[in-house]
Amino acid sequence: MIKNTDIFKIREAVDIYLIGEDILQVYFMNTRRQFQFKVNKFTLLLIECVDGKKSILDIKVKLEERIDKEIDLDAIKQVFSHLFEKGIIVENKQNFHKPYISDEVKERYDRQINFFGDFLLGVAKKYEAQQKIQKSRILIFGCGSVGGWIATELAMCGVENFILFDGDNVEKSDVSRHIFFKEKFIGVPKVNALEEYLVNINPMVKVEKHNEYLSPDIDITGLIRRADFVINTADEPYIGHTSLKISRECIKQKKAHYIAGGFDAHLASTGELVIPGLTPCVDCYADYFTEALKGWKPKTHPVKERYQEIGGLSSMSLFSASFGVIEIIKYIAGLTDFKTYSKSRGEFLFDTLDITYLDVKRDKNCKTCGGIVYEEA
Ligand SMILES: [Zn+2]
Known part of the structure; x- marks a missing residue:
């Protein structure tokens, strides 16, 4: 559920560009995944405001000034929710890494952690991944x-x-x-x-x-x-x-x-x-x-x-x-x-x-591993 104070940024390894007036092309650099979808002017205006600094409420105020018209907060949240589900934007929270890794570790491995983020859903998971490596x-x-x-x-x-x-x-x-x-x-x-x-x-x-x-x-x-x-x-x-x-x-x-x-x-x-x-x-x-x-x-x-x-x-x-x-x-x-x-x-x-x-398959009758049942790490 998106809150008024949430701050989002475009995911680091995501490239987005417009084709014509209303087709947004999204390209994920690390996974090579790409897709297109149709956007309206309102969505484009919102995307322009995603800078990793402004909250949902800040964006509402700024856009209202710009177009001189009142905007429904829920409509903004709906667009953000959609962009979030598609993996285009991620939350930009200060100290979000704190339960998992120190500032020192975050600074040291920042690029690698962002890379991990492209393979994991949820912004906290990438810090958790680094924590697993560290421990x-x-x-x-x-x-x-x-x-x-x-x-x-x-x-x-x-x-x-x-x-x-x-x-x-x-x-x-x-x-x-x-x-x-x-x-x-x-x-x-x-x-x-x-x-x-x-x-x-x-x-x-x-x-x-x-x-x-x-x-x-x-x-x-x-x-x-x-x-x-x-x-x-x-x-x-x-x-x-x-x-x-x-x-x-x-x-x-x-x-x-x-x-x-x-x-x-x-x-x-x-x-x-x-x-x-x-x-x-x-x-x-x-x-x-x-x-x-x-x-x-x-x-x-x-x-x-x-x-x-x-x-x-x-x-x-x-x-x-x-x-x-x-x-x-x-x-x-x-x-x-x-x-x-x-x-x-x-x-x-x-x-x-x-x-x-080599085309080696696990032998279900192997004397060493045959009876072992896989457990997720
Ligand atoms: Zn075996």
Whole structure:
């Protein structure tokens, strides 16, 4: 219900223009949605007055002065209500963010929060989305090129709580490949070096560090219990094994997780988002590959010894990390409806710029996730 004191503004990412005398074209820049509708002179006069400063009552007074005629307040409210329902205008309230985020956080993430607003109904929801990001505790296994970038981008989005797990120390070759490892950190645990980088992005960042390797006998139950979301990029001893161990425990605890890709033979993998009871878990993927490769018999390799250091381009690791972060942020901030989520792992091809997706479906009889029922976050 619109009140006399309400103040509205045109939504930030909305472009409106007139076609002819009476057709209003509306274009939503972030979602690419667009539509037209017929407007009368009265509606156009009202739209001209929407400046984020004047209340409904102020607009009535101003318009009456302009056209020298009394205007019915309810008629104004009716137009505003219509524009609001169509998502063209939003309320412009001071301190509307206060129950969710501080002035400091609002100022820091203002552009991103407005972007969120285009995917959520109701002006408070975008602040709530930022609050969810701020309060999430993210556990990351592996702090190399992909894991380190994911942590960096999440800190840039406003994540303040991290648990970092990596047994490596920074080596000379890391300094030239990763922006978060500096010369002074050579010989220092990667988790310590990354912590310093994240705190420099946002002083509110807190990091719980685990400078160890993810060996099969390590109990990760408590770690996963303390996390709101889990990411695996640990490729030692082998990404398939670490992912199985992590995914199985996450499914047991009904924790959403992301298996991020982009290393060795995976080129620029998009990785996969695993939402318990909704998307395929790591065991579903493993079963898919067992089935897909059933008739494939490896031949004996003719060359027994060779030097093999598979390389890549740091931009491709960044692609994998950024792709993962987009999905992770969408999930933890609740920006899209995941009940209809159907993406599985894809691979970005360097030469053609195509992304090819695997057609993996959740196996209802999967020994790990088969009996799990999806619960909305
Ligand atoms: Zn499964």
